[in-house]
Amino acid sequence: MDIKVAFFDVDGTIVDNHSKKNQSSDMELVPASAVEAIRLLKENGITPFIATGRSPFMIEELLKGLEIDSFICTNGQYAVMNGRVMYEAPYSQALLDEIVAVAKENHVPLLWMPTHHYVLSGENQEVLLEALDNMNLPYPIIETNLEKPDYKIYQMVAGVTKENEHIFEPIEEVRIVRWQPNGIDLLPKVGSKATAIEVILDKLGLKPENAVAFGDGLNDIEMLQTVGCGVAMGNAHEELKKHANYVAKPVYEDGIYNACKDLGLI
Template sequence: MSKLVFFDIDGTLLDHDKTLPAKTKEAVRLLRDKGVYTAIATGRAPFMYEDLRKELDIHSFISYNGQYVVFENEVIYVNPLPPDPLERLIGKAQEKGHPLVFMNELTMKANHSDHAYIHDSLASLKFAHPESLPDFYKDNELYQTLLFCPDEQERFYEETFPEFTFIRWHPYSVDILPAGGSKAAGIKKMMEKLHFKMEDVYAFGDGLNDKEMLEEVGTGVAMGNAHPLIKAKADFVTADVAEDGIYLALEKLGLL
């Protein structure tokens, strides 16, 4: 195999209704038939897209924006959140009335039993409000935590907790990662297992958590529905996810 392609999920592989377009599925199959290696790079937890991996026959993936990396069904890298600053952040969030969802490789638990911000944010991914288990973080390594607060209140956390990187993905929700964490860092870890040159690596994305990834790889492709900042960082901008953007880009790039 001489090429490697990473795909984001939401807004990239999955359309605005969280369904997999037929042409996208066909494109991934054609890539594999042509000997192009395919992988997923997402902010989602591994348990959130098992069915998608099975449907696409993809066995290598970067979850939690680079904090949990799997190559051919083998975990090769993990980067959990540092527990001490996380505990301080939890305390501040509780003072401000901002709920959290704690996430490891197997499940997610909330520190609030029923909160509108959690409902609205996770519903956009077609997931329900998680079970409340406020002490879950004490006994489990976490690879990502979701903070639920309006945009104007995010800066407080960014300034107070330099141990973390904060990436907004919803009007009410922010991903919390270890400082410096990114999909690009996860890609580098996977590249250590492969014999590819970075110029032979392609990546497709649409959200703010895709910025470093599109900058790092040889060819970064932004979906037509991508955030304007992501389009500005990309080497190539394709059509909207709902207009077969992946298939069209792969054709134009000579990969199909």
């Protein structure tokens, strides 16, 4: 393999927020072996990218700790390479209107995700607060009224159970991806981590076979399908493993390091 770039999901992939709880920082949740793997990748001329559903402000500590300056955030809606914005696709006002209308009618809380903060609004907020706490994520700004914001939104999360997620299905432009028992991502159908990866590969003059990607969730399916080598973590969703070229050990069993070693990347 002639790998030049490596894309890493965060939660459940390089951050072990499943077996470790109540840590004060994300870097405390990154296995030392994963830090070493990323260092060795860079030594071997392979550029690491973070590729996550989080907003940029939520990965600042990881970027600094791992010495990475290129990333894809909000599931592909916002991408930066070497500190420069390469791609962005905020939600249209029409799509925001539709989502807000459904949420209001069904008393569902929404999490707005611009680039530098995130806001929880609407009723029954405790549903999403519990999900965020389980993921060791920072506390959001709280707003009581569920109104359309006047800033760019790159991702939205709704607090609904599996049984009730159908309320958003009539919105044709939305793709629903579950990430917690009580939380779903409401993603534009035209965007994904894969869309941003394609833009980045084009900018770098690279082909899919020059890229490897590591993930664990349903929002990583397109990413693994887009690159030459897709790696699913051992702790990944079973559906994701079906789309992987290689299934690694779990993140908490040095999965990143061992996969990079087995694939000849380090």
